[in-house]
Amino acid sequence: MKKAIFYIILSLVAVAFIYPFVWMTSATLRPEIEISSLSPFSHNFSISNYKAVLEKIPIGRAFLNSLFVSSSITFSVLIFSSIVGYALSRLKFRGRDPIFMVILFTMMIPFQITVIPLYVLMVKFGWTDTYLALIVPGMISAFGILLFRQYFKAIPQAIIDAARIDGCSDLGILFRIVWPNSIPALVTVAIITFMNTWNEVLWPLIVIRKQSIMTMPQMVTLFAVGGQAEQVGAELASAMMLAAPVVIIYCIFQRHFIASMAYTGLKG
Amino acid sequence: MLKSIKWLIILLAVGMFFQGSILFAKGDVVRLTYWPSSNPQEIELAKVIVDEWNHEHPDIQVDMQPLPASQSSEEVLLAAVAAKTTPDICSNIWPGIVAGFAEANALVSLDNFKDFWDVVLSRTPEDILETFRSKDGHIYQMPWKGNPIMMEYNVKLFSNAGISKPPRTYSEFMMAAQKLTRDTDGDGIIDQWMGIINVSPVWWHRFFDFYSLYIAASGGRTLFKDDKVDFDNEYAIQVFQFLQEGFKKGYFPKGTLQGNQFLLENVAIQFVGPWDIGFLEKHKPENFEYDFAPLPIPDNTPEPILTYSDPKNIVIFNTTKHPEEAWEFVKFLVSKECDLQLLKICYQIPFRKYLDIDSTFKKYFEENPKMLRFAKQIPYTRGTDNIAQLKEIFDVIAQAFEYCCVYDKKTPEKAVRNAAERCQRIIER
Amino acid sequence: MRRSRRDENNRVGYLMVSPYFIFFLLFVGYPLMFSLVLVFHKWNIIGPMKFIGFGNFWQLLHDALFWKSLGNTLIFLTIHIPLQIIIALVIANILNQRIAARGFFRAAFFLPVVVSGVVVTILWQQLYSQETGLFNTLLSRIGLPKAPWLISTRLAMPSIAIMATWKNVGLYIVLFLTGLQSIPLSLYEVADLDGASEVQKFFHVTIPMLNPTMVMVVILSTLGGFSLFIEPYVMTGGGPMNSTLSCVLYIYKQAFYFNHMGYAATLGFTVALIIMIVVIIQRKLVETEIYT
Numbered sequence: 001m002k003k004a005i006f007y008i009i010l011s012l013v014a015v016a017f018i019y020p021f022v023w024m025t026s027a028t029l030r031p032e033i034e035i036s037s038l039s040p041f042s043h044n045f046s047i048s049n050y051k052a053v054l055e056k057i058p059i060g061r062a063f064l065n066s067l068f069v070s071s072s073i074t075f076s077v078l079i080f081s082s083i084v085g086y087a088l089s090r091l092k093f094r095g096r097d098p099i100f101m102v103i104l105f106t107m108m109i110p111f112q113i114t115v116i117p118l119y120v121l122m123v124k125f126g127w128t129d130t131y132l133a134l135i136v137p138g139m140i141s142a143f144g145i146l147l148f149r150q151y152f153k154a155i156p157q158a159i160i161d162a163a164r165i166d167g168c169s170d171l172g173i174l175f176r177i178v179w180p181n182s183i184p185a186l187v188t189v190a191i192i193t194f195m196n197t198w199n200e201v202l203w204p205l206i207v208i209r210k211q212s213i214m215t216m217p218q219m220v221t222l223f224a225v226g227g228q229a230e231q232v233g234a235e236l237a238s239a240m241m242l243a244a245p246v247v248i249i250y251c252i253f254q255r256h257f258i259a260s261m262a263y264t265g266l267k268g
Numbered sequence: 269m270l271k272s273i274k275w276l277i278i279l280l281a282v283g284m285f286f287q288g289s290i291l292f293a294k295g296d297v298v299r300l301t302y303w304p305s306s307n308p309q310e311i312e313l314a315k316v317i318v319d320e321w322n323h324e325h326p327d328i329q330v331d332m333q334p335l336p337a338s339q340s341s342e343e344v345l346l347a348a349v350a351a352k353t354t355p356d357i358c359s360n361i362w363p364g365i366v367a368g369f370a371e372a373n374a375l376v377s378l379d380n381f382k383d384f385w386d387v388v389l390s391r392t393p394e395d396i397l398e399t400f401r402s403k404d405g406h407i408y409q410m411p412w413k414g415n416p417i418m419m420e421y422n423v424k425l426f427s428n429a430g431i432s433k434p435p436r437t438y439s440e441f442m443m444a445a446q447k448l449t450r451d452t453d454g455d456g457i458i459d460q461w462m463g464i465i466n467v468s469p470v471w472w473h474r475f476f477d478f479y480s481l482y483i484a485a486s487g488g489r490t491l492f493k494d495d496k497v498d499f500d501n502e503y504a505i506q507v508f509q510f511l512q513e514g515f516k517k518g519y520f521p522k523g524t525l526q527g528n529q530f531l532l533e534n535v536a537i538q539f540v541g542p543w544d545i546g547f548l549e550k551h552k553p554e555n556f557e558y559d560f561a562p563l564p565i566p567d568n569t570p571e572p573i574l575t576y577s578d579p580k581n582i583v584i585f586n587t588t589k590h591p592e593e594a595w596e597f598v599k600f601l602v603s604k605e606c607d608l609q610l611l612k613i614c615y616q617i618p619f620r621k622y623l624d625i626d627s628t629f630k631k632y633f634e635e636n637p638k639m640l641r642f643a644k645q646i647p648y649t650r651g652t653d654n655i656a657q658l659k660e661i662f663d664v665i666a667q668a669f670e671y672c673c674v675y676d677k678k679t680p681e682k683a684v685r686n687a688a689e690r691c692q693r694i695i696e697r
Numbered sequence: 698m699r700r701s702r703r704d705e706n707n708r709v710g711y712l713m714v715s716p717y718f719i720f721f722l723l724f725v726g727y728p729l730m731f732s733l734v735l736v737f738h739k740w741n742i743i744g745p746m747k748f749i750g751f752g753n754f755w756q757l758l759h760d761a762l763f764w765k766s767l768g769n770t771l772i773f774l775t776i777h778i779p780l781q782i783i784i785a786l787v788i789a790n791i792l793n794q795r796i797a798a799r800g801f802f803r804a805a806f807f808l809p810v811v812v813s814g815v816v817v818t819i820l821w822q823q824l825y826s827q828e829t830g831l832f833n834t835l836l837s838r839i840g841l842p843k844a845p846w847l848i849s850t851r852l853a854m855p856s857i858a859i860m861a862t863w864k865n866v867g868l869y870i871v872l873f874l875t876g877l878q879s880i881p882l883s884l885y886e887v888a889d890l891d892g893a894s895e896v897q898k899f900f901h902v903t904i905p906m907l908n909p910t911m912v913m914v915v916i917l918s919t920l921g922g923f924s925l926f927i928e929p930y931v932m933t934g935g936g937p938m939n940s941t942l943s944c945v946l947y948i949y950k951q952a953f954y955f956n957h958m959g960y961a962a963t964l965g966f967t968v969a970l971i972i973m974i975v976v977i978i979q980r981k982l983v984e985t986e987i988y989t
Contacts, residue, residue, distance in 0.1 A: 006794060006796065009787075013788060014801075014802055016863075018808065023824075023831060038831065038834055080720075086713065087709070088714070091706050091709060091713070093707040103717065110923070110924075112944065112968045112972070113728075113732055113969035114724075116732065116735065117728035117729070117962060119952070120958065121727060121728060123351045123742070126351065128347065128353065129353055140720045198813070201814070201926075202926050209338065209347050210336055211337065217813050219337075220815050222336075224822075224931055225339055226337040226339060228306075231527065236819065242815065243816040246811055247808070247811070254804045257807070258803065261810060261868055261871070262872055346742075346956055347953070349743050368741070368743070371744060469935065469936040469939075659955060663955070667939070671938055675850065675937060
């Protein structure tokens with residue numbers, strides 16, 4: 001009996017979480033007048049809304065931009081954050097702990113205070129409307145450092161010593177020995193960094209005004225806000241195109257996603 | 269590690285290449301960048317004009333890039349000025365931002381070109397030109413086009429409701445609204461309205477309702493006079509009252525409705541510029557009949573009825589390396605030939621003398637009688653004031669509009685008084 | 698020999714943290730310092746800067762919209778945080794039972810978390826739409842009047858809070874679930890021996906043991922509330938009557954609509970300060986010593 005109630009609650013909530021996406025998918029395929037219909041079925045399915053999006057905005061280009069920006073940042077965060085995380089966990093040097101405190105402190109600085117000065121900095125560098133403004137300020141993440149430091153600490157000293165005796169440099173140890181032993185940490189940092197960058201809207205809105213450099217969420221936002229979409233179907237279709245790649249990847253790797261995102265709790 | 273760094277460098281290099289590809293394309297020819305507005309009609313117009321120009325001027329090649337989409341073009345232009353990434357030429361300049369840009373030295377003063385006065389005086393009506401003169405006496409913007417805001421109405425809805433002619437005064441408007449706002453299918457929900465007014469609090473939406481109506485009601489006043497706030501008066505209050513009553517009685521729906529309600533024949537009127545003709549002609553269903561009338565005015569206001577001209581002008585930015593060539597292109601943009609294209613493709617009115625009697629345009633206006641009405645309205649329009657903080661001023665008005673007209677939380681008298689006080693403080697700051 | 702190894706460690710250590718150091722100076726240190734300059738200046742970014750002392754702070758004290766945006770954040774948080782905790786706790790507890798297809802349910806609840814906020818906002822804007830939205834269609838189907846979700850000043854911010862809960866709650870379900878699974882079973886057994894009821898066990902064992910998760914959820918949600926931007930930017934533009942104007946949206950408006958860089962920096966500075974104070978207070982209030 002109790003179990004039955006549980007299943008009913010869970011199913012209802014699951015419907016509440018999934019149905020909006022089903023409705024949205026179907027709404028993008030329906031003509032405008034059927035948009036308020038509750039049922040996802042229709043006799044008039046067509047892809048005209050998607051065609052309209054492709055005609056009106058260079059969303060393919062925006063997709064590539066997002067992919068390029070997010071991969072570059074993820075790649076760089078993995079490398080640089082793991083280098084710093086390695087130094088902080090496996091090397092003893094003067095000032096190590098104060099440096100770690102500084103890094104912890106930077107994590108606690110709300111972005112609201114730095115966003116305007118950072119924009120001014122981008123203007124001074126002449127980086128607005130370039131990929132540099134999107135990529136460079138995200139190239140190291142304090143969160144990544146923290147997580148790598150934590151994870152690398154647990155690696156047995158013996159493996160590292162063995163490598164050192166073989167004449168391995170510290171970078172060599174990091175990439176040849178520590179990395180292969182830290183796949184879960186790497187996956188976690190990669191997923192979180194990639195997702196955060198992929199979904200970021202405020203920063204691109206501030207530093208990018210040129211359509212050819214815009215990221216995908218930015219372009220979809222402006223498509224909706226700027227009134228270019230004109231039709232709800234097209235607006236939803238653009239949102240669908242933004243969501244689809246993430247949802248597909250999520251469906252395949254959902255275990256990793258959930259485990260990684262649960263880790264963000266560390267951030268607080 | 270080395271391998272990863274190599275990849276990182278390659279990735280960055282690819283990015284730089286995307287970025288720099290334009291730079292490498294330089295040659296002996298002068299290259300100019302031109303930003304038109306980003307709506308589909310104006311992009312099409314820009315393409316036609318630029319293609320023709322490039323064909324005739326192999327030594328001055330123009331590269332057209334529509335102004336990036338945003339909530340407002342002014343936001344994009346400001347960011348570009350700040351970052352010094354402005355194009356050589358931009359043709360979507362709202363005169364309200366020129367004062368600020370000129371102060372910041374971002375614009376080329378056009379009257380320094382030796383044939384400026386010949387060009388401008390042969391085309392532009394002098395009284396319009398004067399409104400675009402900056403405080404330092406220079407002219408930084410080439411007057412280009414305007415879109416007088418008028419009342420567009422659905423002829424069939426009016427005749428079905430037994431109304432023979434569009435309302436002229438506020439009381440006539442309300443009488444018509446009472447008949448036209450109704451529930452057509454009997455399900456107890458209103459599904460046809462008198463008019464639609466965008467309730468978004470974004471500042472520039474107020475050009476098309478409060479500001480246009482205010483110019484009409486006051487017989488042509490703008491918001492400022494001699495750098496002092498000048499809208500703390502009965503006309504502004506009457507406009508607020510009119511809009512407030514419309515929203516309160518449900519003649520204008522408050523929610524954002526999906527789709528173009530005028531096209532769907534769910535609303536009887538809207539306040540728009542001539543550009544809507546282009547849209548409607550393209551999308552209108554069969555038997556769709558529409559026409560234009562002057563804006564409604566308070567009872568007992570004398571004719572003629574003025575309106576907002578929604579001017580957009582052309583500027584050359586100071587970042588240009590080729591001011592002379594840019595000026596040549598600007599001259600082409602305001603030539604008769606391009607003005608005719610502007611009418612044909614965009615349904616917008618060039619600021620040109622004798623437009624309605626010039627033989628070049630005669631055929632066009634015969635074929636598009638509705639456009640003639642707008643052309644004839646141009647002399648009876650006002651633009652915006654030369655105030656650097658005009659965006660903020662309109663934001664204050666947008667808030668007063670929202671509080672008073674849409675949500676009925678303030679009396680029109682109080683809303684106008686408060687807004688005027690706040691605006692005065694803003695320009696004194 | 699030992700000494701040189703330490704020197705070597707020093708050298709390599711500094712070398713390896715140097716990328717972060719450079720990065721930190723440029724993108725954290727410099728903006729922080731520059732923000733301290735900006736707050737004392739009036740600057741439209743295209744002209745010269747003008748020193749105005751505490752003028753920006755004075756203006757902020759009298760800026761009704763700034764206080765309104767803080768008030769809106771408070772409204773958001775008072776709805777969002779309890780709603781989120783209750784839903785997440787209930788679902789996590791159910792999922793913690795022997796449930797078939799637990800993985801499926803967990804994945805379903807988590808789906809909105811991974812989808813971009815823009816997508817969720819655009820979708821919910823349609824769901825909330827007055828005439829054609831799914832919610833109002835549903836309401837009128839069952840004979841209730843339509844609700845003015847995004848048009849009423851009272852409902853608009855709560856509507857956004859509900860949407861944000863829908864978007865984020867999956868993450869908190871997972872966090873609570875992790876917390877629940879780490880509670881030692883022995884604690885429940887001891888409670889059983891004491892003859893505790895299910896309800897008593899929940900309030901005296903489960904809740905106290907979940908305290909660290911609770912602190913995290915409260916703080917993360919608070920940070921989210923103060924960072925609200927894309928939702929009002931897309932859905933309402935901050936309206937109706939500024940009832941959904943968020944702190945970040947207001948900063949954005951001041952900076953990029955009206956070119957008040959100095960004032961926008963002052964807003965950012967103040968909001969950041971408030972966030973830190975609020976988080977510290979929350980820590981004090983919510984965090985309890987765990988006794989085992």
